[in-house]
Amino acid sequence: MTASSSMPLMLAASALDPVITAVIAVVVLLLLGAGLAVGRRRSGSGDGADGDTSTSLQERTVDDVDATRPEVEEELPEVPDTPEALLEPDEAAPPAVPPVEEDLGLGERFRRRLTRTRNVLGASVVDLFGKGVTEDAWEGLEEALITADVGVTATLELVEELKRRSREEGVNDADGVLRLLKEELTAALGEADRSLGRGGDDGPTVWLVTGVNGVGKTTTIGKLAAVERRDGRSVVLGAADTFRAAASEQLGVWAERTGAELVAKDAGADPASAAYEAYDAAEARGADVLIVDTAGRLHNKTQLMDELGKVKRVLEKRAGSLEETLLVLDATTGQNGIAQARAFLEAVDVTGIALTKLDGSSRGGIVVAVQRELGLPVKLVGLGEEVADLAPFDPELFVDGLFAELAG
């Protein structure tokens, strides 16, 4: 019944005539279960379709090159009418932001921004379990976790474990439950190394940034560049999003703001070669860090995921193994976040997650499920809209944030 036990059959089925496949599929589905049971399967291997990749990529490039698109000049393109408003954060950034303190130097700032949600966890647990450790209270906790997008499966398992432990350890008050809950959630988030990987002296450190559309990849890169620049490192931004209109312009604005250098190719260019050339440029300039931006892509689009795989392979051919392959996840994302993480992990072997748009209202509980299920650590969180709102991930703060609404 498991997919793995039927490997030979899978292979056989792959050779089937579409006609037979179609007929059998329809008949079996209709008759055996009245067409109702809907099986899910895991894909056997994501990398099998390599042969198709090049053609599909060509299609994408050829079809979507917009001939009328204005040329994007290499390196620091002039951004027409660079809005002053846009540059505001930049003006404020280097002088106004407190000097580097730890890691990314922003931990304290982050902490301060989140103070309003501090101790919320304690308060909400006391709220729920104040009248005793009852079934109602457990349900309330379930509700709180699900509302924070932790996900049904993860929540039910977590609460089940909490119930078991509270029985066994004779916990019968809110404080005890709070202690257990913190332990369990922190355990669920793992004790991973959350620092960003850095290379040796033999060339720039390379960070590849990936994710679905609209999660904030480019913005995260801009913030990362700001942090690196502030720490005195030279940064090259590689625009390998050659697909979305004005993507490299957007990255260019960030390069200008942060004093990084932009390396971009024309719209519609092969993203893998754009990444490759970005490395060339970064190396030639003796840059410390190269951050490569990629086009947003929905994780269920095989061709686009193959394309991303190629970007990474080509880049690695030139640069050796990358120091970091980040997946950017939007904190408002629901249960689909797991599917995203799984697909990107499979395609490009993601090493860490940057959780963006985290603030008082979106709680990003999905990363609990992601880390539990896939062991992918969250390394960075993007808190707000300003350059300085990027910080190392702090599990304790995060756990508190999960319960923000209950206390609010």
Place this chain on the structure above:
Amino acid sequence: MFDSLASKLEAALDRVKGRGRLDEKTVDATLKEIRLALLEADVNFKVVKGIIERLREQLVGEDVAKALNPSQTVIKAVDAELTRALGGESASLDLKGPAPSVIVLAGLQGSGKTTAASKLAKHLKAKGRNPMLVACDLQRPAAVEQLKLGAERVGVHVYAPATSGDPVPVAKESISKARDTGCDTVIIDTAGRLHVDEVLLDQASAIKDVAGEHGGVVRTLFVIDAMIGQEAVNVAKSFADRVGFDGVVLSKLDGDARGGAALSVREVTGTPILFASVGEAPEDFEAFHPDRMASRILGMGDVMSLIEKAESTYTEQEQRQAEEALMSGEFTLEDFLDQLQMLKRMGPLQGLMGMLPGMDKQLKDVDLDDGQFDRVEAIIRSMTPQERRDPKGVLNGRRRKRIAAGSGTTVTEVNRLVKQFAEMQKMMKQAAKQAGGPGGKGKGGAKGQAAAMRQVQQQLGAGTPSGPGATGLGGFQGLQPAPKKGKGR
């Protein structure tokens, strides 16, 4: 892994099969599964509660005696309730009034406003309107540039006089600009915010106000990402309370998110979901279909329409016969031919494939013209009954040549059919074993059948070139969006 709601329902309802009315206990067990499925699909917690209560009222005492399969009855009820909650009929955008009519697009950062703007423009252009895009997102770097490029790509006017500063005057001027250029529809792209806050709400209100000063209609569309989680409700609610919107655009529906947030938003605000954005190309934008979305949220594809089709095609006896053939583990070419005939009565096979849940998009996109079916049919019809029952055993070179000649095909084609059918038979046997098989061994009953079906589905699916997208908790591809073939990228 996500286990299907349907098979869980089968299990929960197994004991009432053919036994009359649904009692409270059974309904509770069933509703528990439905509740979990809805939560997994990101339907808001509170909205789920309401839906479950309404379903409970409907289902307790429901007569399932006559139903072949009680879970069908339940799923139909759930499907109907979800469709109702999603708004029932497809709604449309009313743009009547003195020109130009104005559409304001608002939403969170990254929800897809700028992309939706040019798609909507193209959509309206195709309906005979003359739209103008207006760049009022003066915050995100290069957003204006992106909108300009979008406008160029779909061939509509664009008004983008500024890349920074206050967007309200831009919105105001755009009206007269539209009049000057003869545009009857103005589509305003606004800046997104991290979450709904005062600045966003004030700006949206201000833009709405100035855009309506000429007395034309102003429709505000709220763009929301299909992948959004529980937060969707808060976002939509505060926006609806403070600014108000007339419709929702559900973006990135070509992903595999089940999109439960759409239901939450509709339920909490009562505002219809008007459009779905289903791909990266400008034409991947369509009217929203509540009924299809309901199935998607349940993770069931267009199974409902498939069942209805099957019910109207197969008589009960035919259904039993086919089932027996499958379950016996001796599914011959003859049975295959019967089924082929039956399916042809249900309509074009390409369409049927598209309705199957759990099938890969790649499989759905395979070109199935009826000519291919005719050739297969011709080959089988050129066989003797004995050959149809045991092709491997009796077919020698001479017979193969005869069949090829008789069917107007080639020996290669005959060989291929025979070989592939043998592979398929093996698979069917294994599936039959799962389902209870001959002599009633195995699990039997609905559960066993469901298991068998899953297996077949797994194998069929796995045979196609697939990618990571096939995995995960998400819904099934190609249900709501039904991606068109031959599109670039």
